[in-house]
Amino acid sequence: MNISGNTIFIPGATSGIGLALAEQFHAAGNTVIVGGRRTDRLEKIAAEQPEFGTVQIDTTDPGSITRAADEVIAKYPDLNVVIAMAGIMKVEDWHHPGSFLESAEAVVTTNVLGPIRLIAAFVEHLAEQPASTIVTVSSGLAFTPLQATPSYNASKAAIHMLSESIRLQLADTSIRIMELVPPSVRTALLPGQEDSDFAMPLDEFVSEVMTLVRTQPDAHEIQVEGVKFLRYAERNGNYGEVIETLNSADPHGN
Numbered sequence: 068m069n070i071s072g073n074t075i076f077i078p079g080a081t082s083g084i085g086l087a088l089a090e091q092f093h094a095a096g097n098t099v100i101v102g103g104r105r106t107d108r109l110e111k112i113a114a115e116q117p118e119f120g121t122v123q124i125d126t127t128d129p130g131s132i133t134r135a136a137d138e139v140i141a142k143y144p145d146l147n148v149v150i151a152m153a154g155i156m157k158v159e160d161w162h163h164p165g166s167f168l169e170s171a172e173a174v175v176t177t178n179v180l181g182p183i184r185l186i187a188a189f190v191e192h193l194a195e196q197p198a199s200t201i202v203t204v205s206s207g208l209a210f211t212p213l214q215a216t217p218s219y220n221a222s223k224a225a226i227h228m229l230s231e232s233i234r235l236q237l238a239d240t241s242i243r244i245m246e247l248v249p250p251s252v253r254t255a256l257l258p259g260q261e262d263s264d265f266a267m268p269l270d271e272f273v274s275e276v277m278t279l280v281r282t283q284p285d286a287h288e289i290q291v292e293g294v295k296f297l298r299y300a301e302r303n304g305n306y307g308e309v310i311e312t313l314n315s316a317d318p319h320g321n
C-alpha cells in the first residue's frame with residue numbers, strides 16, 4: 068500500500084497500536100477513521116483529535132459490523148484500506164476448563180471471527196477501488212507459542228493462514244493483503260504489559276512499522292526486527308531454544 072493518500076478504517080483504534088498507527092497514518096497524509104466499542108474513548112478522540120472520523124463497532128457482533136461498514140462506506144466512499152486491528156488476549160490454565168473456556172471462546176470470536184466478518188463486510192467495496200489493502204494483524208506468537216495464552220496463539224496462527232489464503236484468492240482483484248506481525252509491544256493488551264521490559268515501546272514499534280510500509284509497500288508481512296526471532300525460529304532451527312527463552316523471559320506477557 069502507498070504510505071499516503073488513502074482512506075483508512077481501523078476498527079480497534081481506541082487505544083494501543085491501532086490509535087498510534089492512526090496518528091502516524093494521519094500525519095503521513097491519509098484520511099483515518101478509528102473504531103472500537105468504548106464510546107467514551109471515541110468521544111474523547113472526536114473532541115481532542117477532530118481530524119479523525121470515529122465509528123462505534125463491536126467486532127464480536129455481526130450486526131454491529133454491518134452497521135459500521137454501511138456507515139463508513141456511505142460517509143467515506145473512497146475508503147480503500149481496512150486494518151483489522153481489534154483483538155483481545157487472555158491468560159488460560161488448561162488444567163481447569165471451567166476457568167478458561169468462556170474467555171477462550173471470546174478470544175476466538177474477537178480475533179478470528181471478527182476479522183473474517185469484517186473482511187466479508189468490506190471486500191466488495193474494496194474490490195471496486197483502483198488500489199486497496201486489507202491489513203490483518205497476527206503476532207509473533209502465531210509462529211512460536213507463549214504457554215500462558217494457547218487460544219490467543221492459535222487465533223493469531225489462524226490469522227496468518229487466513230491472510231496467506233485470501234491473498235491467493237483475491238490476487239485477481241485490486242485488493243492486496245498485508246499482515247502486520249507485532250512482537251510484544253507496550254500496550255494494555257494484558258495487565259502489566261505497558262510497563263514490561265520485555266515489550267517494545269509503542270512509539271518505536273509504530274515508527275518502525277511506518278518505515279517498513281514506506282520502503283516495502285508491496286510486502287506480504289510487516290515484520291519489525293524484534294519479531295524475527297519468533298517469526299523464523301522454526302526455519303532458523305532454534306525453535307526449542309526460542310520457546311524456552313520466550314517462556315522464561317515473560318511468563319505472562321506477549
Ligand SMILES: NC(=O)c1ccc[n+]([C@@H]2O[C@H](COP(=O)([O-])OP(=O)(O)OC[C@H]3O[C@@H](n4cnc5c(N)ncnc54)[C@H](OP(=O)(O)O)[C@@H]3O)[C@@H](O)[C@H]2O)c1
Nearest residue numbers: 079081082083084103104105125126153154206251252254
Ligand atoms: N501489544 C502487543 O504486544 C501485540 C502483539 C501482537 C499482536 N498484537 C495485536 O495488536 C492488536 C491491537 O492490540 P493492542 O496491543 O494495541 O491492545 P489494546 O490497546 O488493548 O487495543 C485493542 C483494541 O482493540 C479494540 N477491540 C477489542 N475488542 C473489540 C471488539 N469486540 N470490537 C471492536 N474493537 C475491539 C479495543 O477497543 P475497545 O475496547 O474500545 O473496543 C482497542 O482499541 C490486537 O489484535 C493484538 O492481538 C498486539
